[in-house]
Amino acid sequence: xxxxxxxxxxxxxxxxxxxxxxxxxxxxxxxxxxxxxxxxxxxxxxxxxxxxxxxxxxxxxxxxxxxxxxxxxxxxxxxxxxxxxxxxxxxxxxxxxxxxxxxxxxxxxxxxxxxxxxxxxxxxxxxxxxxxxxxxxxxxxxxxxxxxxxxxxxxxxxxxxxxxxxxxxxxxxxxxxxxxxxxxxxxxxxxxxxxxxxxxxxxxxxxxxxxxxxxxxxxxxxxxxxxxxxxxxxxxxxxxxxxxxxxxxxxxxxxxxxxxxxxxxxxxxxxxxxxxxxxxxxxxxxxxxxxxxxxxxxxxxxxxxxxxxxxxxxxxxxxxxxxxxxxxxxxxxxxxxxxxxxxxxxxxxx
Numbered sequence: 001x002x003x004x005x006x007x008x009x010x011x012x013x014x015x016x017x018x019x020x021x022x023x024x025x026x027x028x029x030x031x032x033x034x035x036x037x038x039x040x041x042x043x044x045x046x047x048x049x050x051x052x053x054x055x056x057x058x059x060x061x062x063x064x065x066x067x068x069x070x071x072x073x074x075x076x077x078x079x080x081x082x083x084x085x086x087x088x089x090x091x092x093x094x095x096x097x098x099x100x101x102x103x104x105x106x107x108x109x110x111x112x113x114x115x116x117x118x119x120x121x122x123x124x125x126x127x128x129x130x131x132x133x134x135x136x137x138x139x140x141x142x143x144x145x146x147x148x149x150x151x152x153x154x155x156x157x158x159x160x161x162x163x164x165x166x167x168x169x170x171x172x173x174x175x176x177x178x179x180x181x182x183x184x185x186x187x188x189x190x191x192x193x194x195x196x197x198x199x200x201x202x203x204x205x206x207x208x209x210x211x212x213x214x215x216x217x218x219x220x221x222x223x224x225x226x227x228x229x230x231x232x233x234x235x236x237x238x239x240x241x242x243x244x245x246x247x248x249x250x251x252x253x254x255x256x257x258x259x260x261x262x263x264x265x266x267x268x269x270x271x272x273x274x275x276x277x278x279x280x281x282x283x284x285x286x287x288x289x290x291x292x293x294x295x296x297x298x299x300x301x302x303x304x305x306x307x308x309x310x311x312x313x314x315x316x317x318x319x320x321x322x323x324x325x326x327x328x329x330x331x332x333x334x335x336x337x338x339x340x341x342x343x344x345x346x347x348x349x350x
Contacts, residue, residue, distance in 0.1 A: 025120035050142030061170035088129025093234035104166035111144035116153035176250035176266030185337035190309030192230035204293025250313035272342020
């Protein structure tokens with residue numbers, strides 16, 4: 001017999017999407033984003049698009065440079081630890097470094113957050129990290145998207161993607177074409193894994209070594225989670241200071257693929273680089289992961305940055321001056337290799 005009782009109508013909230021929670025999160029985020037604004041930002045968050053009027057004085061032929069990326073499975077560490085306030089810094093700094101390679105300064109940033117169940121307090125933590133890095137790098141957070149997709153993401157998880165736009169004068173674009181035989185490679189230190197290699201690192205630390213995130217590792221003088229979650233360093237302040245004083249032929253941000261995979265991206269087709277692994281001291285974290293996971297000692301140089309997060313390729317005659325300038329900035333930079341004739345390959349020796 002048919003039930004004649006009136007059934008409750010299906011609502012959007014009942015299906016898993018909480019519009020009110022989204023609105024609450026946006027209202028809290030607006031204040032955070034506003035702290036990154038400058039006179040070039042023409043609209044606040046909440047519009048269908050972000051408006052930015054760039055100040056191009058002094059640029060003869062301005063060229064916009066853009067990049068997009070994520071923090072990969074480093075997000076898993078945020079889920080495991082419940083700490084979400086630094087993952088946004090990782091994202092902004094990664095994207096800013098990517099356009100920095102071409103000599104560009106960041107102008108504005110947008111983000112995308114996809115989540116299964118929207119919890120405003122967590123989203124606000126994530127955005128706090130984004131805005132912290134935006135303020136530090138002089139980039140305005142002018143918009144983004146927050147999508148609640150209950151049938152797509154696992155409970156308690158979210159995805160985070162960023163988009164940056166910057167500008168550089170056309171005559172000052174750095175693309176590696178100026179690199180010549182005899183050039184010197186200078187390595188700038190990383191602060192840890194940055195945002196790459198986390199699938200391998202998590203397997204080594206948590207599956208093979210059996211550690212919990214809060215396990216203290218004596219060799220590292222901190223917990224494994226603290227070591228793995230160190231914020232991806234932004235190289236913009238140091239590099240822009242150098243660009244004002246020196247001629248830099250090429251630069252590489254050491255991300256997925258390690259030194260071999262990223263340095264070769266900026267080499268001309270008839271040149272190769274030789275990197276001396278003995279020229280710098282590999283930080284304890286990488287050695288710990290190698291031992292804990294019984295990792296291939298050669299393969300890890302393609303998975304991790306191994307302590308070198310950014311490489312400058314400069315003329316041999318400028319190397320001493322650049323190294324002196326880096327020392328003045330308290331940079332523990334090292335000359336780690338050189339450029340020779342070859343077919344766009346990077347060889348690791350020692």
